[in-house]
Amino acid sequence: MKSRTIRALQGAGAACAGLAALAACGPGGATTAGGRPTFEGRGPITYVAGKDASGSIQAVIDRWNKRHPKEKVTFVQLPTDPDAQREQMIQNAQTKSDAYTVLALDAVWTSEFAAHRWVDRLPEEQFPLRQMLKPIVETGKYRGGLYALPFSSDGGMLYYRTDLLKKAGIAEPPATWAEMKADCAKVKRLPEARGMSCYAGQFQKYEGLTVNFAEAVNSAGGVVTDAKGNPHVDTPQAKRGLDFLVNSFKDGTIPRDAVTYQEEDGRRDFQAGKLVFLRNWPYAYPLMAQKDDANKVAGHFRAAPLPGLNGPGASSLGGHNLALSASAENKATAIDFMKFLASQEIQRFTLSRAPGAPTYDALYKDPKLVKQYPYLPTLKQSILHAVPRPRVFRYGDVTAAIQQQAYAALTGSTSSAQALKDLQQTLRQQAAGE
Template identity: 75%
Template sequence: MKNRKTRALRRSGALCAGLAAVAACGTGGGSVSTSARGPITYVAGADNTGTVRAVLDRWNKLHPREKVTFVQLPTDPDAQRQQMIQNAATRSDAFTVLSLDVVWTSEFAAHRWVDRLSEKHFPLGKMLKPIVATGMYRGGLYSVPASSDGGMLYYRTDLLKQAGIHRPPVTWAELKADCAEVRKLPAAKGVSCYAGQFQKYEGLTVNFAEAVNSAGGVVTDARGRPHLDTPQARKGLEFLVRSFRDGTIPKEAATYQEEDARRAFQSGRLVFERQWPYMYPLANRKDGSSKVAGKFAVAPLPGLNGPGASSLGGHNLALSASARNKATALDFIRFFTSQETQRFSLAYAPAAPTYQALYQDPHLVKKYPYLPVLKQSILHAVPRPRVFGYGDVTAAVQREVFAALTGAKSSAGALKDLQRDLRQQAAGK
């Protein structure tokens, strides 16, 4: 057993030596060696499910001389990004492997805050193509998919059945009509129709982009140019604004982040909710923490004229350009993003796997019934703006869209101002 482990470690070391020899693996790292080995750090948002710690425990038991320390950042993604940028700006080696939101890759790669990686050393061909694309920048690989994410429509099967409705809504009009029928039921007293994540933070950018995409529009095109002066963009924003006005979306949803919306659905206060897959097992717990356990299912997000399009979520692992012990870091990225680790992680939290095979595994589908819907959500998802200055773009989106949702601006005025701001940003002004 000892000899087998020794051989495995030698193969691992040889692999990393090969990785270090590839020039692409260290384009942003300056004089920092890509062959050094030793302790490293893994930097990510708060580990609310215990998944990260379980994975790191597995690694650390196998690599006692190359242990990984978890640097846990705030839950808020905007705060995570800022701390990573601050570390990069000072060229600190405190952060080694970064867990990047999929929309950050372009910004971090363009600034050379992360190293370019060699594609041939990662099993990208076994992953879903839209997910792989999130790690690319100008033809190069700068981050490796560790998990994906797609929005789904959670709906109360018990209430829809009582109202004589036999399938979830496919369009926004059907969603509102179904709500009207459900809310006639005595069992639906005090229940609101629909909610997503509408507080002024990254979740609002996600929900707004989904509304525009689901109306047939785009926030920005492949070249980063905004397209918010279109009928599709207006219809997408108007769906959200009118839903707040007519009570389809409760007013308090303007304060909702993911956990707020989850608690509202689990407590039985919503018929429908737009949410990520992490909520599925939490809402289905039989320990009394959820009033809707066994009473809900998931479906694709509805759209204007048919099924909608989720924003593509998820996290990729990248190598900090100023890090030390990069050979160990590359090994760790391979370990963390492997199919085996993703299968293991599903036992802790229902993150969306990146490997096609895991969505087709009968055992996993039986255990996690949301997987087929989630796969379709990811395959039809649209990335948020993949632009150089993503932080400025999402801040502008949040500011203008929130103003429209709360009545501080008209939809037309908010979109006009947002189009102007994003055009100026795209032009580098």
């Protein structure tokens, strides 16, 4: 595919200034009288997403290509790191290149990409949105319009050692942070638990830290930003949430080296028998269920809702949605491919290859799937009660600020109170700059 030059679009681009103009102008090819894209053109397209470690996406694309030899899809795999994915997608959009067609956006990027008109508003009447879980559908919307089609979701869960809790006389997984710490104390008195740590999540300075910070704040009754994007982190509720993490590092509930953990670090330690509890995504369940000599938890763990301050906590809502690049060609093919990729047929298939969170309600109720993936009912509850990360125009700046201040508090270079005060000021300045 060729790349369009910026000069060819300078005339149209000069007419768009500021956020209000961005909402009304921008690239996107032919439009109807109402300004909606017509989605014309058929032929080859690209699908752009992070690295496909399971191979499931390429298998799906191969299935499409076999059925549509004149409208083949090329898979463009970006780095695993979400920040790097976002950066490359933005670079493509800013140069108005047609090299990227269908984008797998992190669910939290919708507002940013829609506000800039980097992606087209989609014809929502053409998609089975009513069959999907409502919180997932909402992640694809911006100012009343659908800009990203739900493809996969994600909800955090608490993995726990059933064998150790049972031996310690604990009948149910903890619903609160205090219960989790008390349960850990009982478990660690067992000879089998000698040297184990209590709990871990994702605390390295990357997007996972934003997720874990937001979950702590939400699970203590606070919010990071309100529905309008205004920050509310310098509050007693937010402080109680951050204090839970900070104090857990101080008292040993969370091991010190967890400040370097991403998802796989925690999964490996839990699987190796080093943790009683672990916050992670559903992808980890089948990996930890595989029986081998190095796996100490297969058959001895389950998943529960995340605990909170006074009761069950609130997960951050994860997942990826499908968006259509405004500067792409062959948009009719792209819309059909998006329908195919987000269909129940394909979600059922990918669930068997890369277990996660389906978008369709029916898949959580399917007896065969629930038997194969026992975590599905818990995962559905996690999603239904999940809270989106800040849905803001400049998400990249917001998450960077959160990571900086949360990491400073976790590592002891500043207090929780000062970190939240500084974060509130930074987020307020960013919101004013929009």
